[in-house]
Amino acid sequence: MSQTKGQSSIQFAEAPYIIESSSIVGQKEGEGPLGKLFDSVEQDPMLQKKTWEEAESELQRKAVQKAIDKSNLTQQDLRYLFAGDLLGQSIASSFGLMQFQIPLFGLYGACSTAGESLCVAAMTVAAGYADNAVAVTSSHFASAEKQFRYPLEYANQRPLSANWTVTGSGAFILGTKRSKARITGITPGKIVDYGIKDSFNMGAAMAPAACDTIYQNFMDFNRSDKDYDKIITGDLGLIGSKILIDLLKEKGFDISQIHMDCGVEIYDGDNQDTHAGGSGCGCSAVTLSAYILPKIHKGEWKKILFLPTGALLSTVSFNEGQSVPGIAHGVVIEHC
Amino acid sequence: MSQTKGQSSIQFAEAPYIIESSSIVGQKEGEGPLGKLFDSVEQDPMLQKKTWEEAESELQRKAVQKAIDKSNLTQQDLRYLFAGDLLGQSIASSFGLMQFQIPLFGLYGACSTAGESLCVAAMTVAAGYADNAVAVTSSHFASAEKQFRYPLEYANQRPLSANWTVTGSGAFILGTKRSKARITGITPGKIVDYGIKDSFNMGAAMAPAACDTIYQNFMDFNRSDKDYDKIITGDLGLIGSKILIDLLKEKGFDISQIHMDCGVEIYDGDNQDTHAGGSGCGCSAVTLSAYILPKIHKGEWKKILFLPTGALLSTVSFNEGQSVPGIAHGVVIEHC
Numbered sequence: 001m002s003q004t005k006g007q008s009s010i011q012f013a014e015a016p017y018i019i020e021s022s023s024i025v026g027q028k029e030g031e032g033p034l035g036k037l038f039d040s041v042e043q044d045p046m047l048q049k050k051t052w053e054e055a056e057s058e059l060q061r062k063a064v065q066k067a068i069d070k071s072n073l074t075q076q077d078l079r080y081l082f083a084g085d086l087l088g089q090s091i092a093s094s095f096g097l098m099q100f101q102i103p104l105f106g107l108y109g110a111c112s113t114a115g116e117s118l119c120v121a122a123m124t125v126a127a128g129y130a131d132n133a134v135a136v137t138s139s140h141f142a143s144a145e146k147q148f149r150y151p152l153e154y155a156n157q158r159p160l161s162a163n164w165t166v167t168g169s170g171a172f173i174l175g176t177k178r179s180k181a182r183i184t185g186i187t188p189g190k191i192v193d194y195g196i197k198d199s200f201n202m203g204a205a206m207a208p209a210a211c212d213t214i215y216q217n218f219m220d221f222n223r224s225d226k227d228y229d230k231i232i233t234g235d236l237g238l239i240g241s242k243i244l245i246d247l248l249k250e251k252g253f254d255i256s257q258i259h260m261d262c263g264v265e266i267y268d269g270d271n272q273d274t275h276a277g278g279s280g281c282g283c284s285a286v287t288l289s290a291y292i293l294p295k296i297h298k299g300e301w302k303k304i305l306f307l308p309t310g311a312l313l314s315t316v317s318f319n320e321g322q323s324v325p326g327i328a329h330g331v332v333i334e335h336c
Numbered sequence: 337m338s339q340t341k342g343q344s345s346i347q348f349a350e351a352p353y354i355i356e357s358s359s360i361v362g363q364k365e366g367e368g369p370l371g372k373l374f375d376s377v378e379q380d381p382m383l384q385k386k387t388w389e390e391a392e393s394e395l396q397r398k399a400v401q402k403a404i405d406k407s408n409l410t411q412q413d414l415r416y417l418f419a420g421d422l423l424g425q426s427i428a429s430s431f432g433l434m435q436f437q438i439p440l441f442g443l444y445g446a447c448s449t450a451g452e453s454l455c456v457a458a459m460t461v462a463a464g465y466a467d468n469a470v471a472v473t474s475s476h477f478a479s480a481e482k483q484f485r486y487p488l489e490y491a492n493q494r495p496l497s498a499n500w501t502v503t504g505s506g507a508f509i510l511g512t513k514r515s516k517a518r519i520t521g522i523t524p525g526k527i528v529d530y531g532i533k534d535s536f537n538m539g540a541a542m543a544p545a546a547c548d549t550i551y552q553n554f555m556d557f558n559r560s561d562k563d564y565d566k567i568i569t570g571d572l573g574l575i576g577s578k579i580l581i582d583l584l585k586e587k588g589f590d591i592s593q594i595h596m597d598c599g600v601e602i603y604d605g606d607n608q609d610t611h612a613g614g615s616g617c618g619c620s621a622v623t624l625s626a627y628i629l630p631k632i633h634k635g636e637w638k639k640i641l642f643l644p645t646g647a648l649l650s651t652v653s654f655n656e657g658q659s660v661p662g663i664a665h666g667v668v669i670e671h672c
Contacts, residue, residue: 002467004415010465079344080524084444086425087650089649089653090444098529098661101527105443106443107442107443107444123460127463189440190440191434314425316423320389325431
């Protein structure tokens with residue numbers, strides 16, 4: 001049976017539930033405005049491991065284990081893992097999830113992977129391919145700086161437009177068992193490239209992609225800003241959020257009253273020196289788990305559009321003078 | 337309706353068809369045993385671009401365009417793209433597929449991505465989420481050497497156990513319209529790590545994962561080596577293929593008479609100096625399109641298990657002393 005909706009979206013005939021979730025973060029995130037909401041705040045940025053990459057793997061392992069522990073499920077109940085991170089060849093996921101011995105679909109959409117993994121896990125459960133599946137993503141400030149910018153030891157200065165990569169991992173168990181939140185539809189995004197070449201201004205690079213996916217979601221589902229209690233982007237930060245609101249105004253929609261950005265929420269920009277805000281696959285994932293889902297469970301927010309955003313660059317593409325294209329995957333989450 | 341099969345597999349209630357496919361390769365692949373079968377042999381390794389990475393992006397763009405041209409479909413008929421490559425942050429896919437303006441799911445499973453992309457595209461079409469979806473993967477000898485080993489200018493010597501990364505891209509349009517080949521089931525793989533640390537012997541690192549997925553496929557579908565005309569691995573090469581056959585014998589199955597490896601088929605090892613054989617996301621994809629699918633269309637092979645294999649390493653994980661874990665995703669393709 002066709003479950004397509006409009007040009008790009010999917011409306012699930014049997015919407016999968018978000019059965020349980022978890023959030024593991026680092027010290028800085030623990031000191032931020034959402035600090036008390038996370039499942040676990042790791043005081044050691046190395047997580048007792050030898051390298052930053054192993055530390056990030058450990059974040060993913062802990063997030064999945066925590067989600068299992070919080071649910072009434074066992075490891076054997078989880079049929080597939082959908083996972084990704086920002087590191088080259090996704091090694092945080094591979095080395096972090098290996099021990100679970102669950103079939104793995106590796107995903108890459110930069111910071112939008114948090115949305116992509118929820119999309120594919122939801123598609124899998126809704127189709128009857130699994131009773132339960134896990135979506136998990138991570139990022140780590142130090143492994144990301146090492147990968148994309150400079151080693152921490154270099155102590156470089158950061159422009160005010162720069163984002164701060166969140167140290168954290170969020171895991172979500174999707175399944176057919178009833179809970180208080182379900183994914184009723186998705187709008188997978190396409191790549192949007194406005195030709196921005198400044199990798200220290202990723203909010204500006206990703207805002208057009210967020211605009212494109214939100215607009216597509218409105219068209220496909222015949223909705224507008226009036227139909228959502230919140231539209232929550234991943235990590236546009238202060239600058240990207242302003243651009244997004246302006247771009248959508250040009251298309252006739254004013255989301256300024258209902259828009260929220262995980263990258264803005266997770267830190268106290270005035271006191272934590274995080275400049276434009278948080279970013280990374282972990283940013284939107286831990287914010288969804290710790291802050292957004294509880295509000296949906298309570299019915300405080302009945303219907304939201306959750307929209308992690310990604311900047312599709314690598315150091316190689318950047319050094320070769322390529323632009324920074326963006327992508328955003330939309331996930332409609334409803335109270336039930 | 338549940339479509340799960342056994343512990344890890346999916347049996348599609350409405351199996352999607354492989355409507356069309358394409359194969360674009362480089363000069364060396366064009367000079368190999370399958371040379372005359374490919375859709376296009378590019379004589380310029382740069383594909384008229386400025387960098388190796390842009391050249392690989394161009395391979396993907398050409399592969400998708402060729403698959404569209406060969407089908408009776410238009411770009412607008414293709415609802416989703418499922419794509420991946422070997423480069424950090426999957427830039428070959430992002431920059432190669434941007435212009436199609438089709439929603440993109442980025443995937444990463446090293447060289448197993450060719451199988452992973454077919455799995456997720458098949459899951460999507462079979463569930464009624466799309467009438468048509470595209471799976472596409474690529475690799476390029478020069479971008480891979482630069483990424484994983486040494487710049488070509490360094491002219492390093494290669495051990496005999498090393499694989500040769502295939503320059504090529506294969507694209508597959510899956511859909512609901514009847515054709516002569518369909519994907520009837522899949523067995524997504526889990527990560528298997530035997531602790532091998534030699535990145536110049538990836539066949540040995542991936543063989544245990546291939547063994548695990550084949551065995552799981554046999555158990556889940558209650559099949560054996562007798563049920564397949566061919567079991568075709570992605571890029572184990574000569575050394576990995578031998579290990580796979582030995583490992584499966586230990587589990588009671590002899591696949592020696594029906595096993596084939598795309599990495600072994602694509603080059604003439606005696607005359608092309610390719611050592612253990614071909615590898616890369618492009619290797620199994622172009623071999624499937626140019627060599628395997630025509631035999632399925634003719635009914636020469638009625639049922640095969642196609643099993644691209646991936647080595648989940650990065651230069652960072654390798655330099656930090658980590659092992660090279662493997663993964664293999666199984667795709668059952670049947671004549672119809």
